[in-house]
Amino acid sequence: MYKVKVNEKYDFELLEENGAFKLAGQDLQLDRHEPGAGHVHIIYNHKSYRAEVVSQDQDNKTAVVKVNGTLYNVAAEDQYDGLLKAMGLTGAAGKMALELKAPMPGLVLSLNVTEGQEIKKGDSLLVLEAMKMENMLKAASDGTVKKIFVAKGDKVEKNQVLIEFSA
Structure with missing residues (x-):
């Protein structure tokens, strides 16, 4: 699942399953054609959209996307980003983290x-089972x-x- 924010104004939850997308739990019926790197043509609800990735920042998971001539600032967050935020490891704090803390109570399934x-x-780094879900905790730096x-x-407790780690 991805949490997507557009122009710091609109929030969406996007889920990808087997190459298909769901927006707010509903299937997105998209016809896609990718004529070249960074370009995509989409037909959605009988309307045509031409999109182009103008720029992107992999570290911050942001991009500027031009759709039919209009620029949009897009930020995406996946489940691992959410866990890092829950642990207080965002931005500069994540780069300087010297400890990995449990984001929630759980059971250590494996150490990697x-x-x-x-x-x-x-x-x-490790897999933590919490609420019957396996959560892979990754290195922030x-x-x-x-x-x-x-x-x-x-068994571990939150925090x-x-x-x-040593830097």
């Missing part, structure tokens, strides 16, 4: 790193795993320190 291991931003405070099968 070891002490002393070098990690890159986006690497999978590059660094080294200094200390691991949990093991597979441990409990799971892993400590």
